[in-house]
Structure formats: C-alpha cells, structure tokens
Amino acid sequence: MKLFLEKMADIVETVGDFALMVFKGFRYMLTHFRTGDTLIQMDRIGVGSIPIVFLASIFAGLDMALQFEVVMAPYGARALLGKVVTTSIIRDMGPVLASLVMLARVTAGISSELGMMNATQQIDALRVMGVDPLDRLVAPRIFAGIVMMPILSISGDFLALLAGMGISTAIGHVPAPLFWSGVRDALTAQNLTNAFLKPVFFGFILTSIGCFYGIRSSGGAYGVGRSVTKAVVAAAIWILVANFLLSKLLINIWGLS
Amino acid sequence: MIQFESVSLGYGDKVVVSDINIAVPEGKTMVILGDSGSGKSTLLKGVLGILHPMSGRITVDGDSVGDLDEKDILLYRQRIGMVFQEGALFDSLTVGENVGFWLWEHTDWPDDRIEERVRTLLRFVKLEDVIDKRPEALSGGMKRRVAIARAMAPQDPKVMLYDEPTTGLDPFTSRSICDLIRQVQAEFRVMSLVVTHDLHDAFRVGDLFSFIHDSKVILTGDRKTIEESKDPFIRTFLST
Numbered sequence: 001m002k003l004f005l006e007k008m009a010d011i012v013e014t015v016g017d018f019a020l021m022v023f024k025g026f027r028y029m030l031t032h033f034r035t036g037d038t039l040i041q042m043d044r045i046g047v048g049s050i051p052i053v054f055l056a057s058i059f060a061g062l063d064m065a066l067q068f069e070v071v072m073a074p075y076g077a078r079a080l081l082g083k084v085v086t087t088s089i090i091r092d093m094g095p096v097l098a099s100l101v102m103l104a105r106v107t108a109g110i111s112s113e114l115g116m117m118n119a120t121q122q123i124d125a126l127r128v129m130g131v132d133p134l135d136r137l138v139a140p141r142i143f144a145g146i147v148m149m150p151i152l153s154i155s156g157d158f159l160a161l162l163a164g165m166g167i168s169t170a171i172g173h174v175p176a177p178l179f180w181s182g183v184r185d186a187l188t189a190q191n192l193t194n195a196f197l198k199p200v201f202f203g204f205i206l207t208s209i210g211c212f213y214g215i216r217s218s219g220g221a222y223g224v225g226r227s228v229t230k231a232v233v234a235a236a237i238w239i240l241v242a243n244f245l246l247s248k249l250l251i252n253i254w255g256l257s
Numbered sequence: 258m259i260q261f262e263s264v265s266l267g268y269g270d271k272v273v274v275s276d277i278n279i280a281v282p283e284g285k286t287m288v289i290l291g292d293s294g295s296g297k298s299t300l301l302k303g304v305l306g307i308l309h310p311m312s313g314r315i316t317v318d319g320d321s322v323g324d325l326d327e328k329d330i331l332l333y334r335q336r337i338g339m340v341f342q343e344g345a346l347f348d349s350l351t352v353g354e355n356v357g358f359w360l361w362e363h364t365d366w367p368d369d370r371i372e373e374r375v376r377t378l379l380r381f382v383k384l385e386d387v388i389d390k391r392p393e394a395l396s397g398g399m400k401r402r403v404a405i406a407r408a409m410a411p412q413d414p415k416v417m418l419y420d421e422p423t424t425g426l427d428p429f430t431s432r433s434i435c436d437l438i439r440q441v442q443a444e445f446r447v448m449s450l451v452v453t454h455d456l457h458d459a460f461r462v463g464d465l466f467s468f469i470h471d472s473k474v475i476l477t478g479d480r481k482t483i484e485e486s487k488d489p490f491i492r493t494f495l496s497t
Contacts, residue, residue, distance in 0.1 A: 121343070122348070127307060128339040129335070130359075
C-alpha cells in the first residue's frame with residue numbers, strides 16, 4: 001500500500017512538474033519571445049526533418065493507394081480511390097505517420113541534447129547567468145514544434161496524394177482527373193480540420209515531452225540514455241492517445257461525415 | 258560579505274552539510290577543502306540559490322539568498338561569476354559567444370561593444386586567438402580559462418565561485434589556473450569561494466581556509482591556523 005501511494009505521489013508530482021514547465025514555456029512565448037533561438041529550432045526541427053517526413057509520406061501514399069486498389073477493384077469502386085486515399089491520409093495516416101517519424105529525430109534529439117547539457121552543468125550555468133532554461137531552451141523548441149509540425153504534415157499529405165495518384169493511375173488505371181476529383185470531394189472542412197489540428201497537438205507533444213525528460217535527466221551518460229528512452233516511449237503513446245481523443249472530439253463536433 | 262549562519266543544505270530529506278558557520282570578508286578568497294562527497298560543491302549551490310537552506314541563512318552583500326523570489330534570484334545571480342568544474346561552456350556556441358553570453362542576455366549593448374569586451378576578457382585569460390573556436394576544440398585548461406572569462410563578463414561581479422577549478426588538469430596547467438584566479442582577485446577585488454580537494458592549489462589561491470568533514474566545518478582559519486591544527490583529519494589531509 002505504501003509503495004502504491006509513493007508511486008501515485010510520483011505520478012502526481014511528474015504531471016505537476018510537466019504542467020508547470022508547459023505553463024512557464026507558454027508564458028515565455030508570450031512575454032519574452034526569442035526570435036533568433038526560435039528560428040534556429042524551426043530550422044532544426046522542421047527543415048531538418050523534411051527529407052525523412054517526405055520520404056515516409058511518399059511511401060505511405062504509394063502503399064495506401066495500392067492496398068485500397070486491391071480491396072476496391074473487385075467492387076468496381078476504383079473511381080472512389082482519390083476520395084478514400086485522401087480521407088485516410090489527411091484525417092489520420094498523414095499526421096500520425098509524420099509525428100512517429102519525427103519522434104525518433106525530434107523527441108530523441110531534444111531529450112538527449114538537453115540531457116547532455118544537464119549532465120555537463122550547462123543548464124546550471126544558464127541559471128547562474130540569470131537565464132531561465134525554460135525561456136532559453138524549452139519555449140523556442142515547443143513553439144517550433146507547434147508551428148513546423150502542421151507545415152511538414154500537410155506538405156507530406158500532399159506528396160502522399162501525388163504518390164497515391166501515381167499508383168492509382170499506373171496500376172488501377174484511374175484517370176488522374178478522376179482521382180483529383182475524389183481528392184477535391186474529400187477536402188471537407190472536417191477533414192481539413194483534422195489535417196491541421198492534429199499536427200499542432202502532435203508537435204507540442206513531441207517537443208514538450210523531449211524537453212521535459214531532457215531537462216530532468218540525471219546520472220551522466222546512463223541517465224541521458226534512460227531519459228531519451230522514456231521520452232520516446234511517452235511521446236509515442238501520447239501521440240496515439242491524442243490522435244484517438246482528437247478524432248473522437250472532431251467527430252462529436254462535425255458529426256459522422 | 259558572504260555569510261553562512263548555521264546553514265544546513267541537502268537534497269530532499271538527505272542532509273549533506275549541517276550547521277555551517279563561515280564568512281568570506283570583502284576582497285578575500287576562501288577555499289573550502291574536504292574529501293570527495295563531503296558537500297563542498299553543495300555550499301556553492303547554496304550561494305547561487307540553486308539549493309535553499311533546510312535551516313539557517315546564507316547572505317551575500319546583505320541579501321538573504323533563500324528569501325529571494327524567482328525574479329530577484331535571477332537578478333541576484335547576475336552579480337555572481339561561477340566557474341564550473343569542467344567549465345560548462347555551451348557547446349552550441351563559439352568561445353566568443355560563450356564569453357559574451359551574459360552581455361547579450363542582460364544588456365542592450367551594440368554588438369561591436371560586446372565584441373570589444375569579449376576580446377578584452379579573452380586577452381586577460383590569454384586566449385584571444387580562440388574566439389571563433391567551439392569548446393570541443395579546446396583543452397581542459399583552455400576551457401577553464403574561457404569559463405573564468407565568461408564568469409567575469411558582467412562589468413562588476415561581486416562574487417566569484419570556483420568549483421574544483423583544477424580537477425583533471427596537469428600540474429603545470431593547474432598552476433596557471435591558480436595564478437589566473439589570484440590575478441582576478443588582485444585586479445577586481447572580488448569575494449571568492451573556491452572549492453577544491455587539492456591542498457597545494459588551495460594554498461596557492463586562498464587567504465582563508467575551511468575544512469569540511471562528516472558534513473560539518475571542523476576548522477576555519479588562515480594558512481598558519483591550518484598548518485598548526487592538531488585535528489587528526491586535517492593532519493592526514495596535510496600529510497597526503
């Protein structure tokens with residue numbers, strides 16, 4: 001019983017610390033925005049992730065079109081390929097895939113970088129020089145994640161659709177104009193809200209969890225490794241949980257269309 | 258004056274040092290000596306306000322460090338120069354950016370004025386030629402020198418803190434770092450607190466000495482007091 005209570009107290013303390021970090025991070029974004037540091041992070045988190053996200057999106061688009069073509073062809077429903085592929089990609093597949101691909105790069109990168117800064121007393125040095133690490137290190141990264149993730153995800157969605165169109169045309173013999181007509185049908189307000197809103201939340205999850213575990217890291221190289229593992233696992237789980245919750249929320253708001 | 262009045266410090270429930278009573282007068286250097294894990298560096302964290310006293314009071318120039326709120330502690334720390342054990346230079350910045358960091362953060366000086374100040378400080382530590390290098394390209398001794406230059410970036414730091422400034426350095430480099438600490442002391446008349454376990458280095462830089470053993474201060478005084486002490490721990494320390 002004592003162990004259970006201690007575990008619960010740890011969880012409450014961790015959640016409280018995380019909430020405080022996020023609150024202060026957002027406060028710094030509003031009151032003391034660091035343009036230079038934020039642009040550097042937008043470059044590292046966003047621009048640096050372009051190749052991996054685009055590559056993953058292209059193959060996801062190819063695969064989805066291929067799989068749907070196989071399933072829909074016997075029913076003579078190839079004309080709907082554009083709509084089905086678009087709906088799948090922009091509502092769910094695109095944002096989740098882009099986030100999970102970026103997880104390895106962004107969350108692991110942030111937590112290991114901040115963890116090493118902690119282990120080598122660089123974070124203490126910041127504090128000593130009168131600079132709050134949440135201001136200098138955390139706020140720019142979270143802001144960069146929130147802004148860059150939708151841009152990357154939506155660009156990736158577009159490439160996935162192009163790749164899907166290629167497969168549909170080459171293998172399914174669906175004329176490109178018919179495919180794009182399906183794409184246009186699928187670009188509803190509800191689908192577009194999914195496409196934009198989910199990556200905003202996922203960008204926040206990727207960066208904030210990376211920062212949280214990195215800045216709390218302790219115990220040298222072993223501690224940094226443990227923090228990176230914790231950060232990646234936690235971010236992966238929270239992306240999937242948030243995806244489900246956002247899907248449910250948006251369906252409740254927009255209805256089953 | 259830096260003053261510890263019946264101070265106990267620790268992490269969580271664990272007390273690391275207790276009932277500490279020491280005072281560093283204006284313009285003097287006090288060296289905290291003791292074996293590894295005795296809590297020497299914990300005292301520096303107390304002065305910096307990173308750790309709050311579990312009991313007692315730490316005052317620096319009349320400010321009670323534990324009573325400062327979040328905003329005031331950031332301002333307070335701007336008056337303190339801290340040299341960390343391995344230098345703790347920001348590895349994403351160049352040497353020049355490291356040294357000028359405080360000035361970019363806390364002043365509205367134009368870039369050329371900051372660069373001038375950075376060059377002056379690097380000249381002082383005899384490292385002006387590495388201004389554009391990254392910390393990874395520097396030796397251990399050079400990192401400590403840059404760290405000292407960075408700690409002095411505020412125009413008038415009142416207090417300098419050194420955490421094991423010569424650990425891991427060869428004797429020649431250690432000596433040059435000690436000379437630099439003396440030079441900072443002589444030219445800027447700051448109060449300094451140096452933590453070390455190296456007695457030779459301690460005698461090179463210190464005016465006053467304080468021994469910590471079993472989480473308590475067992476003796477404070479000048480070199481003569483230390484050398485004449487009959488305390489078995491200090492005798493052992495002196496003989497090694």
